[in-house]
Amino acid sequence: MSIRSRIRKKQRRDFESRLSWNQGADREIRDWKLIDIHEIPSKINIGDEFDFWCHNKQELYLLRIRKSETVKCSVTKSQGRDTVIYLVVEFNFENLNNELIKSIIDQIEKRGVPDWEVNKINSELNIDNTM
Numbered sequence: 265m266s267i268r269s270r271i272r273k274k275q276r277r278d279f280e281s282r283l284s285w286n287q288g289a290d291r292e293i294r295d296w297k298l299i300d301i302h303e304i305p306s307k308i309n310i311g312d313e314f315d316f317w318c319h320n321k322q323e324l325y326l327l328r329i330r331k332s333e334t335v336k337c338s339v340t341k342s343q344g345r346d347t348v349i350y351l352v353v354e355f356n357f358e359n360l361n362n363e364l365i366k367s368i369i370d371q372i373e374k375r376g377v378p379d380w381e382v383n384k385i386n387s388e389l390n391i392d393n394t395m
Contacts (some may be wrong), residue, residue: 271347275324282317283323295344297318298327304360323349329368330354337372 266321282299283289289297313330325348332354342348353368 272323275348276319279317279319279324288289289364291362291370292314293362296369298365308358310356316365318351325349325351328352329357329365331357337375347375367382 279297279299282298286299288299291298297319301317303380304314308331310331310333313328316329317329318325318327328350332351333356335348336352337354338350338352340350340352342350351372353372357364379386
């Protein structure tokens with residue numbers, strides 16, 4: 265078993281532990297299971313950010329959605345052996361709901377879900393933020 269296979273297996277177990285502590289996923293979008301890290305308020309201001317643990321049956325991601333005047337998506341990878349891939353999406357939105365998160369995941373999948381080999385990516389997304 266390769267090092268990457270062992271890390272992926274450990275991350276899957278860690279995510280399953282988080283699921284049990286959380287009493288299940290907060291959101292399920294197709295193959296993606298998401299656990300909210302923060303409570304989402306009704307009023308969201310510029311600079312507010314919300315994190316989600318995400319697992320798509322292959323990789324563990326930390327999805328960060330930040331309210332910003334600019335529209336940007338970046339993918340970075342933490343350093344070290346237990347690497348986590350960070351998906352950071354910045355744009356201006358009013359409400360953070362399942363439809364908006366689904367739209368974000370659709371855009372990420374459309375561009376290709378990053379894998380462990382990725383070090384850093386910056387791109388723009390076309391997210392319908394009228395939801």
